[in-house]
Amino acid sequence: MCGIVGYIGHAKAGEILLKGMRRLEYRGYDSAGVAIKDDNNIVIEKKKGRIKEIEQDNIIAGNAGIGHTRWATHGKPSDENSHPFFDCDESIAIVHNGIIDNFVTLKESLEKEGHEFKSQTDSEVIAHLIESHYENDLLEAVKKTISQLRGSYAIVAIHKDEDYMVACRNQSPLVIGVGTDENMVASDVPAILDRTNEVIYLMDGDIAKISYKDIELWDETGANVTREPKIISWTVEDAEKGGYDHFMLKEIYEQPKAIHDSILGRLGEFKDVDFSKYNIDMIKIISCGTSYHAGLVGKYIIEEISGIPCMTALASEYRYSSPSDIYPFTILISQSGETADTLAAAKEARRRGCKTLAITNVLDSSITREVDEVVYTHAGPEIGVAATKTFTTQLIVLYLIAIQLGLKKEKLLVEEADELRNQLRRLPRKVEILLNNTDHIKEISKNILAKSEDIFFVGRNINYPVALEGALKLKEIAYIHAAGYPAGELKHGPFALLTKKTPVIGICVKDQTYEKMIGNIGEIAARESPIIGVAEEDMELQKLCDELVYIPDIQPLFSPVLVNVVMQLFAYYTAYQLNCSIDKPRNLAKSVTVE
Amino acid sequence: MKAVILAAGEGTRLRPFTASEPKVMIPVANKPILQFIVESLVDNGITDIVIVVGYQRRSIMSHFGNGDVFGANIEYVNEEKQLGTAHALYQAKSKIKDRFIVLPGDNVISKHTISDLLDGSDGYSVLITTSEEPSKYGVISMDNGLVSEVIEKPEKSPSHLISTGIYALEPNIFDYIEEMMDSQVYDMTTVIDRMIEDHDLKGIITESTWIDAVHPWDLIPLNSTALASVVKYTGGTIEKGVVIKGNVWIGEGAEIKGGSYVEGPVIIGEGCEIGPHACILPSTSIGSDTRVQPFSIVKNSLVMKGVEIGPNSIVERSVIGDGVHINGNFSSNVNKAQKVVGNDIKTIERIGCMIAEDTVIGSGVTVKEGVIIGSTCTVGSGTMVRDNIPSFTKVL
Numbered sequence: 001m002c003g004i005v006g007y008i009g010h011a012k013a014g015e016i017l018l019k020g021m022r023r024l025e026y027r028g029y030d031s032a033g034v035a036i037k038d039d040n041n042i043v044i045e046k047k048k049g050r051i052k053e054i055e056q057d058n059i060i061a062g063n064a065g066i067g068h069t070r071w072a073t074h075g076k077p078s079d080e081n082s083h084p085f086f087d088c089d090e091s092i093a094i095v096h097n098g099i100i101d102n103f104v105t106l107k108e109s110l111e112k113e114g115h116e117f118k119s120q121t122d123s124e125v126i127a128h129l130i131e132s133h134y135e136n137d138l139l140e141a142v143k144k145t146i147s148q149l150r151g152s153y154a155i156v157a158i159h160k161d162e163d164y165m166v167a168c169r170n171q172s173p174l175v176i177g178v179g180t181d182e183n184m185v186a187s188d189v190p191a192i193l194d195r196t197n198e199v200i201y202l203m204d205g206d207i208a209k210i211s212y213k214d215i216e217l218w219d220e221t222g223a224n225v226t227r228e229p230k231i232i233s234w235t236v237e238d239a240e241k242g243g244y245d246h247f248m249l250k251e252i253y254e255q256p257k258a259i260h261d262s263i264l265g266r267l268g269e270f271k272d273v274d275f276s277k278y279n280i281d282m283i284k285i286i287s288c289g290t291s292y293h294a295g296l297v298g299k300y301i302i303e304e305i306s307g308i309p310c311m312t313a314l315a316s317e318y319r320y321s322s323p324s325d326i327y328p329f330t331i332l333i334s335q336s337g338e339t340a341d342t343l344a345a346a347k348e349a350r351r352r353g354c355k356t357l358a359i360t361n362v363l364d365s366s367i368t369r370e371v372d373e374v375v376y377t378h379a380g381p382e383i384g385v386a387a388t389k390t391f392t393t394q395l396i397v398l399y400l401i402a403i404q405l406g407l408k409k410e411k412l413l414v415e416e417a418d419e420l421r422n423q424l425r426r427l428p429r430k431v432e433i434l435l436n437n438t439d440h441i442k443e444i445s446k447n448i449l450a451k452s453e454d455i456f457f458v459g460r461n462i463n464y465p466v467a468l469e470g471a472l473k474l475k476e477i478a479y480i481h482a483a484g485y486p487a488g489e490l491k492h493g494p495f496a497l498l499t500k501k502t503p504v505i506g507i508c509v510k511d512q513t514y515e516k517m518i519g520n521i522g523e524i525a526a527r528e529s530p531i532i533g534v535a536e537e538d539m540e541l542q543k544l545c546d547e548l549v550y551i552p553d554i555q556p557l558f559s560p561v562l563v564n565v566v567m568q569l570f571a572y573y574t575a576y577q578l579n580c581s582i583d584k585p586r587n588l589a590k591s592v593t594v595e
Numbered sequence: 596m597k598a599v600i601l602a603a604g605e606g607t608r609l610r611p612f613t614a615s616e617p618k619v620m621i622p623v624a625n626k627p628i629l630q631f632i633v634e635s636l637v638d639n640g641i642t643d644i645v646i647v648v649g650y651q652r653r654s655i656m657s658h659f660g661n662g663d664v665f666g667a668n669i670e671y672v673n674e675e676k677q678l679g680t681a682h683a684l685y686q687a688k689s690k691i692k693d694r695f696i697v698l699p700g701d702n703v704i705s706k707h708t709i710s711d712l713l714d715g716s717d718g719y720s721v722l723i724t725t726s727e728e729p730s731k732y733g734v735i736s737m738d739n740g741l742v743s744e745v746i747e748k749p750e751k752s753p754s755h756l757i758s759t760g761i762y763a764l765e766p767n768i769f770d771y772i773e774e775m776m777d778s779q780v781y782d783m784t785t786v787i788d789r790m791i792e793d794h795d796l797k798g799i800i801t802e803s804t805w806i807d808a809v810h811p812w813d814l815i816p817l818n819s820t821a822l823a824s825v826v827k828y829t830g831g832t833i834e835k836g837v838v839i840k841g842n843v844w845i846g847e848g849a850e851i852k853g854g855s856y857v858e859g860p861v862i863i864g865e866g867c868e869i870g871p872h873a874c875i876l877p878s879t880s881i882g883s884d885t886r887v888q889p890f891s892i893v894k895n896s897l898v899m900k901g902v903e904i905g906p907n908s909i910v911e912r913s914v915i916g917d918g919v920h921i922n923g924n925f926s927s928n929v930n931k932a933q934k935v936v937g938n939d940i941k942t943i944e945r946i947g948c949m950i951a952e953d954t955v956i957g958s959g960v961t962v963k964e965g966v967i968i969g970s971t972c973t974v975g976s977g978t979m980v981r982d983n984i985p986s987f988t989k990v991l
Contacts, residue, residue, distance in 0.1 A: 432918075
């Protein structure tokens with residue numbers, strides 16, 4: 001989702017716009033830019049990448065301007081495709097959020113009239129259309145322009161000779177901030193809250209003329225209307241959490257949608273990577289933290305579906321390991337794409353002569369420039385420090401990659417691949433079923449986990465990494481000491497630690513390790529540790545476990561997605577019970593850009 | 596002006612389709628019913644919205660968030676125990692300072708419905724419509740443009756005029772709610788009936804859209820009405836040899852495979868896989884990530900998300916809930932059916948079947964007209980289902 005900010009008043013527009021744009025970062029973006037107007041002209045400064053990459057020195061001192069954060073739709077992220085856009089003689093600058101459906105035909109006819117385009121975007125046609133209609137009245141020119149546009153838009157335009165902004169909206173959000181001797185306009189309220197809490201919401205079809213003193217409005221019929229400003233009483237953070245207590249819980253509940261978005265358009269044909277270019281006999285997955293656990297699950301997924309041997313490594317260890325004579329196809333996983341250790345590992349893998357692929361959530365992040373191939377998770381922005389929906393979508397991408405590799409290696413028949421894709425298509429609903437019944441998980445967290453000082457997580461096979469991840473989440477946000485183990489390893493040491501006071505969470509799905517797992521749980525029961533089973537409906541387990549959390553029926557290969565949601569909820573509700581700072585745990589940062 | 600939407604109740608008469616979502620979140624034309632209300636308010640410039648949530652509130656909150664996607668500023672208040680409409684409204688008391696409007700969240704309305712109320716009113720007003728079955732609602736008696744009496748679900752109705760439950764009110768309505776709650780009365784109709792002793796309540800009769808779905812079979816006509824406004828759009832991929840007629844909306848990432856025939860009005864959600872050789876016939880909505888396999892027909896039906904309809908199946912005038920998995924050779928009989936409603940027997944012209952969320956239907960199953968199969972059931976292969984099946988049942 002793109003973000004728009006506009007300012008007109010007496011203060012320095014550049015600083016205000018950049019601050020407002022940072023408030024819209026949660027919408028996600030891949031490039032940013034501002035256009036500032038002083039007495040004589042308009043100067044645009046825009047860059048692909050983060051807001052901080054905009055050159056402060058190039059921003060002129062003016063008291064009006066427009067800013068934009070772009071999330072690429074038409075045209076890839078680049079300096080040229082960033083907003084704002086000029087018309088031909090740099091008199092008019094515009095920013096746009098939305099999609100212009102008929103831009104191809106508009107662009108063709110404008111080009112015939114001699115207009116020159118500098119970008120591949122749909123948005124640039126708006127600047128040139130306004131130019132073609134401009135007769136010393138920006139407002140009239142914009143009115144004529146929007147009558148030709150089909151699609152969705154929020155647009156803000158300025159002209160070097162006019163002392164007002166024009167804003168209009170159709171199906172894309174836009175609000176006006178009403179100040180004293182200054183006014184603002186933005187895609188969302190947080191961008192203006194630093195300067196005013198009086199807001200006018202624009203309706204579809206509205207067009208507004210905004211000067212530093214006055215705001216005039218016309219509705220879709222062209223009638224002059226007045227809309228009373230609303231007083232905003234909430235803070236920026238409340239607004240973004242949409243009724244949830246924490247971002248983490250909001251993001252846990254966004255997972256069905258995140259999975260849906262991640263598989264969208266990829267089940268029929270996975271076009272992100274053409275694996276036929278590569279000779280892949282061995283794979284190495286490198287990552288850190290939660291992404292490392294996704295990589296560990298990925299090892300089981302890739303080996304089972306494609307039959308290709310797969311190793312994993314921690315990025316911080318891999319960098320200092322000795323190179324060898326084999327050149328595994330190397331997959332790097334980083335949510336932010338900025339993780340310093342993973343970035344360094346990507347460079348190192350390349351230096352060693354390996355072909356590399358990055359799995360990341362952030363479009364055009366640093367890691368995408370260090371690798372041969374990129375697959376995006378499409379989870380949407382994640383604000384809670386504890387990774388939830390981004391972990392889940394990393395798994396989804398690993399399934400998609402494994403299916404593609406299986407077909408390439410002819411390990412997988414086409415009909416088997418179809419069945420696996422079908423399982424993926426059903427996953428959003430299965431997660432939803434789980435999220436609809438969380439009362440029991442809440443109770444267990446409150447009555448058992450929150451009262452404990454040491455907790456063990458055990459699983460086998462593909463759910464062993466999920467046990468590790470469950471323990472990590474609990475440590476991260478509830479500050480409780482927890483350890484994840486492969487169930488078979490318990491008796492090689494940790495067994496000595498089991499007492500009545502150490503609850504054990506046992507993951508027990510019906511795969512080839514089911515019988516063994518039942519045996520392990522029996523051994524734990526003999527030590528009198530409270531056992532919390534996470535399983536499909538099961539008679540046997542009911543006898544052995546003190547508490548049992550059911551997951552919907554699912555093929556074992558896909559069970560980590562569901563089991564992990566249970567782990568997330570255990571961590572969340574335990575931390576909630578203990579009043580921990582869930583979204584910003586002590587000593588932790590979302591994007592670890594130091595080594 | 597603020598609006599308060601009452602969306603805390605389950606909508607029990609729509610069971611089993613309310614197992615994990617409240618009635619207001621049931622999709623018609625692939626859009627939750629509540630979204631029709633929010634959009635109508637926003638279209639009338641009412642962007643400050645308070646939603647009273649309760650039963651399965653998460654599904655409402657994750658869909659609407661803070662409202663920015665809908666051009667609104669949405670706040671939530673929680674009604675822990677759902678005692679009645681007046682009690683629900685009372686939860687929003689701290690958010691209301693001036694004259695406001697209150698609406699039930701479970702009717703499909705249009706932009707004009709709200710404008711009718713806003714145009715004709717000052718002070719206390721209620722929006723009134725006519726109904727063929729007034730005894731299901733609060734029946735209104737009018738005198739000179741003012742409401743003289745409201746009676747909730749009377750056995751004999753004095754008129755065909757019913758309250759839509761949409762009111763414009765002054766903040767002191769909360770005094771009357773408090774007064775009635777003291778004597779354990781929690782419903783809005785009684786509060787209003789008490790209030791009109793002291794204040795004039797203007798009755799505004801509207802002919803704009805106001806559709807209610809009370810029972811599961813009402814969802815089919817409701818869906819057809821909502822589908823009338825579908826526009827042509829293709830976000831997914833359409834293979835060669837597909838015929839598309841009329842207004843058909845195809846979401847992003849959906850695939851319509853060769854030889855399929857789609858006749859609008861139809862909505863096919865994001866990420867669906869249709870065909871090859873499937874027929875999707877008029878007044879059908881299909882939710883996201885649903886798959887309709889070869890040689891199957893879906894006609895005049897409401898199919899929700901994550902559904903699988905196996906090959907060679909017929910789904911007609913039916914409601915299929917989220918995550919239902921139907922194996923091949925399924926058939927929904929369509930005929931006149933009689934359903935018991937309270938003490939009455941109601942005849943429904945032409946109805947298929949209604950299958951609630953996450954139920955698995957084996958291959959070769961036939962379901963008789965008007966049958967309701969509950970959520971999370973398993974129906975074994977080759978079964979002929981003649982009667983309703985309660986949720987969580989295994990039929991072998």
